Amino acid sequence: MASFHSVPTEFSALGHSCACGADHAPAAGCAGWSRRGFLRTGVGLTAGLAAGLGAGLTVPSAARAQTQMTPDAALQAMMDGNKRFTQGQMTSFNDDLKMLKEKTAEGQAPFAAVLSCADSRVPVELVFDQTIGHLFVCRVAGNIATAALIGSLEYGAAVLGTKAIMVLGHGSCGAVDATIKAQAVPGQISVLYRSIRPAVDQAGPNLEAAIRANAKIQAGLLGSSSPVLAEAIKGGQLKIVAAYYDLASGAVTLL
Numbered sequence: 001m002a003s004f005h006s007v008p009t010e011f012s013a014l015g016h017s018c019a020c021g022a023d024h025a026p027a028a029g030c031a032g033w034s035r036r037g038f039l040r041t042g043v044g045l046t047a048g049l050a051a052g053l054g055a056g057l058t059v060p061s062a063a064r065a066q067t068q069m070t071p072d073a074a075l076q077a078m079m080d081g082n083k084r085f086t087q088g089q090m091t092s093f094n095d096d097l098k099m100l101k102e103k104t105a106e107g108q109a110p111f112a113a114v115l116s117c118a119d120s121r122v123p124v125e126l127v128f129d130q131t132i133g134h135l136f137v138c139r140v141a142g143n144i145a146t147a148a149l150i151g152s153l154e155y156g157a158a159v160l161g162t163k164a165i166m167v168l169g170h171g172s173c174g175a176v177d178a179t180i181k182a183q184a185v186p187g188q189i190s191v192l193y194r195s196i197r198p199a200v201d202q203a204g205p206n207l208e209a210a211i212r213a214n215a216k217i218q219a220g221l222l223g224s225s226s227p228v229l230a231e232a233i234k235g236g237q238l239k240i241v242a243a244y245y246d247l248a249s250g251a252v253t254l255l
C-alpha cells in the first residue's frame with residue numbers, strides 16, 4: 001500500500017509525524033490512511049449512526065472509506081500540526097499534489113472537522129498543517145452553529161467519519177466585536193448577532209472573553225441540538241471541543 005504522503009528523506013530518518021497521528025517512516029506506509037483501514041472501520045460507524053436515525057440516511061459509497069483514528073488521536077494530529085505551523089516546520093507542503101488528488105478525487109475521509117470564522121486571517125488548513133482531504137472545514141462569520149452548519153457537521157461525522165469537531169474562535173473577531181457594540185449594519189449582517197448575543201450576555205463587553213465564551217457556547221450547541229452528533233459522542237466515536245486561535249502567535253489553545 002503506497003503511503004498517502006511523499007516525505008523528504010530527512011523525515012525518513014527521524015520518523016515522520018503523519019496526519020494520521022502516528023509517527024512512522026514513510027516506507028512503512030500509513031495505516032491510518034489505508035483504504036483497507038477505512039473500509040474496515042468506517043462502515044460500522046456509518047451503519048450505527050444510520051440505524052440511530054432510522055431508515056433513510058443515504059450514504060454515498062465513496063464516503064464509506066473512513067479514517068480509523070480515535071477522537072483523541074484526531075485532536076492530537078491537529079494540535080501537532082499547529083505546533084509545526086507555529087514553529088515554522090510545516091510538512092504539508094511536502095505532500096505531492098498529484099498523489100493527493102489521486103487519493104481524494106473519488107471521495108473524502110477527513111479525520112476532523114472545524115467550525116471556523118470566515119475571517120481571512122484564520123487559514124484553517126495552514127493553521128493545522130494539513131493538506132487536501134484531511135479536514136472538513138465549515139466557515140461562517142462568528143463560527144456560529146446555525147442549522148446549515150450543524151447539518152454540514154452532521155454530514156461530516158455521520159457520512160465522512162470525522163472523529164473530532166473543533167469550534168475555532170479567534171482573536172479580534174469582527175463578528176463578536178460588532179455584536180458587543182450592536183452596531184447598525186446593512187443587509188443581513190445583523191442576523192449574526194442573534195447567535196453571538198448569548199456569549200456577550202455571558203461574558204460581558206470584553207472582546208477576548210466574549211470570543212472564548214462564543215466558541216464554547218457554539219461547541220455546546222452542536223452536542224445539545226444534534227441527536228446525530230450526540231449519539232456519536234455517546235458512542236465514543238466523536239469529540240467536540242472549543243478552541244481559540246491567537247492571530248499574533250498562530251497558536252491554537254483548547255478551551
Ligand SMILES: [Zn+2]
Binds near residue numbers: 118119141143174175
Ligand atoms: Zn471572526
